Amino acid sequence: MKFYLALWFAKLMGVAINMISKDRGTNLPGEKALTIDPDFVKHFKNIDYSKVIFITGTNGKSSTTNLVTHILKQNRKKIVSNLEGANLLGGIATILAKEASLSGKLKADYYIFETDERYLPLIYAQLPAQNMLITNLQKDQVQRNGDPDFIIRKLKEVVNPKMTLILNNEEPRSRFFEETACRSIYYGVSHHDESFTKGADFPTQACPKCHHDMSFDYYNVDSIGPFHCDFCGFASKKTPDYLITDLNFYDQSFKLKDVSFHMPYDLPFMFYNYAGSLAVCEAICGIAPEAAAKAFENFKNIGGRFEVLTYKNKTIKYMxxxxxxxxxxxxxxxxxxxxxxxxxxxxxxxxxxxxxxHYINTFYAFDCDFKPVVDSNVERYLCFSEHVSYDTANRLIYDGVAKEAITIMDSDNINEIFAEIDKAKTDNIYLITWLSTFEKMKKFIEGGQN
Incomplete structure (x- = not known):
C-alpha cells in the first residue's frame, strides 16, 4: 500500500509542478515518493532488467543519454529516460512514476538512464540494470567524488558477471572493468585532425591495474586516446568493436562500419558520445548503423553545452x-x-x-595547459566573478600573459561584462562561465541591448 500512496502522490505532485513550470519537477516528486516508500523504485511492475541501460561516467553521460534515446525513438522504440538530467535515485523515481500506470505498470522497449557515478550503488540496489556504458572516469567535483579511484571503488560495488558493459576503449579507467562483466563491448575514435600529443613534462595518469605510469600514443580528448602500460601490458585494443573513422571537419561527417554519418557537432569530445551511442544502439538494442545514421540528421543536443550568440557585430561562442x-x-x-x-x-x-x-576551487586549472591558447592570437582576456577572478588571472600570468592584457572584474555584473566586450576590437569572443551567468547574458541580448 505504501507503494501506491507514493506513486499517486508523486504523480499529483508532478502534475502540480508542471502547471507552474515545465522545466521543474524532475527530482522532487521522486524524492518525496521515496520518503513514503524507501523501496519505491523496486516495486514498479513489468521492468525487464535486460532492457535497462545505465549511462554513467564523469563526462558525456547527458549527451550520450540524449543521443541514444533520440536514435531509438527515431526507430520507433518506446523509451523511458531521464533526459532532464536528474540522475540520482529521486530523478529516476520521478520519471518512472510519471510513465507508469496508476497501478505501477510500465510499458517500454528500453529504459535509458543517465546515472550519477557516485550514487550508482544506491540506484542499482533498486533497479538492477543488466547493461551499462561507462564514458570515462576523471577528476571531478572533489567535494563529492574525491578522486577517480574512489569512483572506481563505487562502481566495483555494482559491476558483476550478469552485466554487459559498453566501455570507452581509449580511457584506461573505463576499460579497467572489462574483466568483471559477462560481456564487454568496446568503442573508440580513430586519429583525426584535432588529435594531439603532450610533452614529456606534462603529467600522465597511473595505470588502474598496476599503478605505474601510462603511455598515450596521442590524445583525441585530454586524457583519452590509445594507451599502453609498459609495466603490466594493459592497453587499448587496436580495433575496438565500434570505431569512428574518417572524421572530416570540413564536411562534418564520419564513418562507422563503412556507414557515413552526418556530424551534428564537430567538437572532439562529442566523437566519443557518438561512438558510445552507436555501440549501445546496435549491440544492445539491435539498431544497425544504417538505421541510426538517419537519426543523426535531426539530432539536437541538450541546450547550454555549446552555443553561439550574436551581440552587435560580435560573435560570442559559449562553452x-x-x-x-x-x-x-x-x-x-x-x-x-x-x-x-x-x-x-x-x-x-x-x-x-x-x-x-563552499570552497574556491582553482586547483583544477593548474591541471590544464593554457599555453596553446596564449599562443593562439588572443587580443585580450577578461577574468570575471567574485573571488575567483584574481586566481584566474594569475593562472594566465603563469603561462606568460602580460598583466596589461588582462581585465579583472571581481563581479559578474552583466552590464560590466558587456561593456568590456564592447571594448574589444575583435568580433570573435570565446566565453567560459556558469550556465546561470550565460543565461543572464542571453536575456541581456534578447532584451534589445544589442
Missing part, C-alpha cells in the same frame, strides 16, 4: 564546462586554441558551492 573538472576545461581550451584568428577570451570561474563548506 559550458563543469567548474570542478579539469578535462572539460581542457577540451574548451583546446577548441579555443584551434582557432588561430584574433579573439577575446572571457573566463568566469566561480566558487564551488555544491554544499557547505
Amino acid at each position: 559550458r564546462i563543469k567548474q570542478e573538472n579539469p578535462d572539460t576545461l581542457q577540451s574548451a581550451l583546446n577548441i579555443m586554441a584551434s582557432d588561430q584568428s584574433e579573439k577575446m577570451v572571457a573566463l568566469g570561474l566561480y566558487v564551488v558551492n555544491d554544499f557547505v563548506p
Whole structure:
C-alpha cells in the first residue's frame, strides 16, 4: 500500500509542478515518493532488467543519454529516460512514476538512464540494470567524488558477471572493468585532425591495474586516446568493436562500419558520445548503423553545452564546462586554441558551492595547459566573478600573459561584462562561465541591448 500512496502522490505532485513550470519537477516528486516508500523504485511492475541501460561516467553521460534515446525513438522504440538530467535515485523515481500506470505498470522497449557515478550503488540496489556504458572516469567535483579511484571503488560495488558493459576503449579507467562483466563491448575514435600529443613534462595518469605510469600514443580528448602500460601490458585494443573513422571537419561527417554519418557537432569530445551511442544502439538494442545514421540528421543536443550568440557585430561562442573538472576545461581550451584568428577570451570561474563548506576551487586549472591558447592570437582576456577572478588571472600570468592584457572584474555584473566586450576590437569572443551567468547574458541580448 505504501507503494501506491507514493506513486499517486508523486504523480499529483508532478502534475502540480508542471502547471507552474515545465522545466521543474524532475527530482522532487521522486524524492518525496521515496520518503513514503524507501523501496519505491523496486516495486514498479513489468521492468525487464535486460532492457535497462545505465549511462554513467564523469563526462558525456547527458549527451550520450540524449543521443541514444533520440536514435531509438527515431526507430520507433518506446523509451523511458531521464533526459532532464536528474540522475540520482529521486530523478529516476520521478520519471518512472510519471510513465507508469496508476497501478505501477510500465510499458517500454528500453529504459535509458543517465546515472550519477557516485550514487550508482544506491540506484542499482533498486533497479538492477543488466547493461551499462561507462564514458570515462576523471577528476571531478572533489567535494563529492574525491578522486577517480574512489569512483572506481563505487562502481566495483555494482559491476558483476550478469552485466554487459559498453566501455570507452581509449580511457584506461573505463576499460579497467572489462574483466568483471559477462560481456564487454568496446568503442573508440580513430586519429583525426584535432588529435594531439603532450610533452614529456606534462603529467600522465597511473595505470588502474598496476599503478605505474601510462603511455598515450596521442590524445583525441585530454586524457583519452590509445594507451599502453609498459609495466603490466594493459592497453587499448587496436580495433575496438565500434570505431569512428574518417572524421572530416570540413564536411562534418564520419564513418562507422563503412556507414557515413552526418556530424551534428564537430567538437572532439562529442566523437566519443557518438561512438558510445552507436555501440549501445546496435549491440544492445539491435539498431544497425544504417538505421541510426538517419537519426543523426535531426539530432539536437541538450541546450547550454555549446552555443553561439550574436551581440552587435560580435560573435560570442559559449562553452559550458563543469567548474570542478579539469578535462572539460581542457577540451574548451583546446577548441579555443584551434582557432588561430584574433579573439577575446572571457573566463568566469566561480566558487564551488555544491554544499557547505563552499570552497574556491582553482586547483583544477593548474591541471590544464593554457599555453596553446596564449599562443593562439588572443587580443585580450577578461577574468570575471567574485573571488575567483584574481586566481584566474594569475593562472594566465603563469603561462606568460602580460598583466596589461588582462581585465579583472571581481563581479559578474552583466552590464560590466558587456561593456568590456564592447571594448574589444575583435568580433570573435570565446566565453567560459556558469550556465546561470550565460543565461543572464542571453536575456541581456534578447532584451534589445544589442
